[in-house]
Amino acid sequence: MDRDDASRRAFLQAAAAGLGFALIRVVPVHATPAAMDGAIRKVVGSSTISKGRVTLELPPLSENGNTVPLTVSVESPMTQAEHVRAIHIFTELNPQPDVVSFRFGPRAGRARVSTRIRLANTQTVTAIGELSDGSFWSTSANVVVTLAACLEDA
Amino acid sequence: MSGRIARLVVALALALLAGTAPAGEIPTAERRSGYELMGRETRAMQDDDTANPGMLGVLEGEAAWARKSGAAGRACADCHGDARASMKGVAARYPAFDAALKRPVNLEQRINLCRTERQQAPALAYESRELLALTAFVARQSRGVPIDVAADARTQPFLDAGRAAFYRRQGQLNLACNQCHDENWGKRLAGNPIPQAHPTGYPVYRLEWQSLGSLQRRLRGCLTGIRAEPYEYGAPELVDLELFLMWRARGMAMETPAVRP
Amino acid sequence: MANALVNVPPRARRGDIIEIKTLISHPMETGYRRSQLGATIPRDIIRLFVCTYNGTEVFRAELHPAIAANPFIVFSTVATESGTLAFQWTGDNGFSASESAAITVD
Numbered sequence: 168m169d170r171d172d173a174s175r176r177a178f179l180q181a182a183a184a185g186l187g188f189a190l191i192r193v194v195p196v197h198a199t200p201a202a203m204d205g206a207i208r209k210v211v212g213s214s215t216i217s218k219g220r221v222t223l224e225l226p227p228l229s230e231n232g233n234t235v236p237l238t239v240s241v242e243s244p245m246t247q248a249e250h251v252r253a254i255h256i257f258t259e260l261n262p263q264p265d266v267v268s269f270r271f272g273p274r275a276g277r278a279r280v281s282t283r284i285r286l287a288n289t290q291t292v293t294a295i296g297e298l299s300d301g302s303f304w305s306t307s308a309n310v311v312v313t314l315a316a317c318l319e320d321a
Numbered sequence: 322m323s324g325r326i327a328r329l330v331v332a333l334a335l336a337l338l339a340g341t342a343p344a345g346e347i348p349t350a351e352r353r354s355g356y357e358l359m360g361r362e363t364r365a366m367q368d369d370d371t372a373n374p375g376m377l378g379v380l381e382g383e384a385a386w387a388r389k390s391g392a393a394g395r396a397c398a399d400c401h402g403d404a405r406a407s408m409k410g411v412a413a414r415y416p417a418f419d420a421a422l423k424r425p426v427n428l429e430q431r432i433n434l435c436r437t438e439r440q441q442a443p444a445l446a447y448e449s450r451e452l453l454a455l456t457a458f459v460a461r462q463s464r465g466v467p468i469d470v471a472a473d474a475r476t477q478p479f480l481d482a483g484r485a486a487f488y489r490r491q492g493q494l495n496l497a498c499n500q501c502h503d504e505n506w507g508k509r510l511a512g513n514p515i516p517q518a519h520p521t522g523y524p525v526y527r528l529e530w531q532s533l534g535s536l537q538r539r540l541r542g543c544l545t546g547i548r549a550e551p552y553e554y555g556a557p558e559l560v561d562l563e564l565f566l567m568w569r570a571r572g573m574a575m576e577t578p579a580v581r582p
Numbered sequence: 583m584a585n586a587l588v589n590v591p592p593r594a595r596r597g598d599i600i601e602i603k604t605l606i607s608h609p610m611e612t613g614y615r616r617s618q619l620g621a622t623i624p625r626d627i628i629r630l631f632v633c634t635y636n637g638t639e640v641f642r643a644e645l646h647p648a649i650a651a652n653p654f655i656v657f658s659t660v661a662t663e664s665g666t667l668a669f670q671w672t673g674d675n676g677f678s679a680s681e682s683a684a685i686t687v688d
Contacts, residue, residue, distance in 0.1 A: 226360055226361070226362045228360065229360075230359065230360050230363055230513065230528065230582035231528035231529055231582040233528050233529060233531050233650060233651070234366075234528040234531070234650040234651070235650070236362040236365070236366065258648060261648050262612070262614050262647075263646065263647065263648070265646045265648070266646055266648040266649065267643055267644065267645050267646060267648070267649055268643070268644040269641070269642070269643050269657070270641070270642045270643070270644075271641060272640065274635070274638070274640045274659055274660050274662070275640065275641060275657065275658055275659055275660070276599030276600075276658045276659060276660040277599050277658045279657075279658060280643075280655065280656065280657045281654070281655070281656040281657075282643075282649060282650075282653070282654055282655050282656070283649070283650035283653070283654050284648050284649060284650055285612070285647070285648045285649070285650050286648075313511070313512030313513055314511065314512065315511075315513065315529045315582070317542060317543065317545070317546025317547075371587060371589040371603045371605070372603060372605065372654060372656075374605065374651075374652040374654070376587060376605070377585050377586075377587060377605060377606075377607045377652060380585060380587060381585050381607075531609070531650070531651035531652070532609075532651070532652075
């Protein structure tokens with residue numbers, strides 16, 4: 168949240184308190200692409216993010232958004248001098264943008280991880296690779312998410 | 322929710338405009354497991370025992386198999402020994418006729434009969450983690466075994482009741498199982514392919530549930546989906562339908578623990 | 583009652599890159615679901631997974647609710663020496679689970 172938002176909020180809260188109402192915080196059900204950018208910035212700081220070097224494997228059509236297999240890899244010799252420090256995964260339309268951060272060192276041998284993620288709906292998934300030289304690389308993939316035809320009562 | 326039902330009704334109305342008489346069973350040679358309709362990644366999840374989430378349940382079941390239980394202080398292993406040998410082929414024959422109850426029982430009920438009668442332990446609740454784990458462990462020992470439920474003088478009336486249920490229209494959507502699963506399998510319903518509904522892999526790890534679940538849970542889910550009142554777990558109507566579905570799938574290989582969307 | 587399945591090759595040559603598969607039983611409750619009565623079901627997830635090789639950390643994953651239930655993580659490490667690969671999962675409500683596997687490196 169940037170400084171303008173914070174001060175506007177503080178003003179509103181003070182005003183609301185003055186009026187005797189509690190300010191109710193509404194949590195959005197979906198994050199927005201802007202929220203994802205914010206989450207990415209938190210990790211990357213002010214560095215530039217270049218496209219490439221990261222490979223993101225996701226099924227183009229997922230049969231169920233509860234479990235979507237994902238594999239991400241970054242080409243790198245994985246030596247002490249040159250290796251991948253971390254890979255971060257983000258989504259733009261899930262309730263929150265962060266999915267997972269994987270942290271490596273030269274002992275990993277390969278910067279390649281597989282896992283299973285949740286996708287709330289059809290959207291773009293972004294992977295950010297963080298290298299030992301301080302550079303950041305990204306790639307994205309789009310996944311169409313289908314929902315079950317019949318929902319059972321829980 | 323209502324939008325989804327509306328789409329379902331429209332899709333099926335269009336599919337059924339051609340005729341109202343049930344078209345008949347799927348020819349034996351054309352039967353396909355739901356496995357074949359799944360995407361590559363979901364199939365990979367099932368194929369790899371080190372990655373199949375259902376295997377977590379199987380492992381828990383393996384531990385439960387060896388654990389002494391109840392007033393009799395007996396473990397399944399005490400009577401049945403190594404499940405790999407003693408339970409091979411068992412799940413492929415269930416539901417099976419129980420002479421004392423004079424009707425077929427499913428595998429979950431069989432396990433509970435053993436618990437209450439032989440172990441003097443309380444029955445495990447349907448869909449409880451422990452019952453699912455034990456059932457998954459026992460059924461896993463039949464993986465690859467062709468389904469072979471008995472269709473004889475004793476089971477015939479129950480098989481017929483199950484068959485009648487499969488072909489009967491019910492619920493607010495007034496649909497019969499065969500309308501989707503015999504006549505429209507392979508077509509998509511709200512984005513997902515309709516399977517032929519062969520229970521080859523139960524208890525199944527269903528991605529929608531994010532856990533293992535029994536065939537009865539799936540049947541209750543379908544009944545709810547067509548807006549019919551679902552029978553209670555363990556109801557004879559559900560066991561009769563399980564028996565018919567297993568008979569309909571006779572000869573197909575067991576896949577437990579299967580992974581399904 | 584944590585239940586985990588880890589797959590580590592029992593033997594490897596020194597310098598080989600080995601693939602490790604881990605699967606742990608956990609609902610990964612997101613904190614966004616509601617019960618039938620409308621109450622929010624509180625968040626309950628695994629937040630951290632760490633792998634150590636003879637005591638040295640070689641891999642870590644920081645998980646958020648978007649990781650699917652029964653978290654599955656596959657990663658690699660270089661087979662440097664014989665010993666023990668230890669896996670630790672920690673999360674909300676004091677969740678803690680660990681597994682280990684022995685490896686012989688020639």
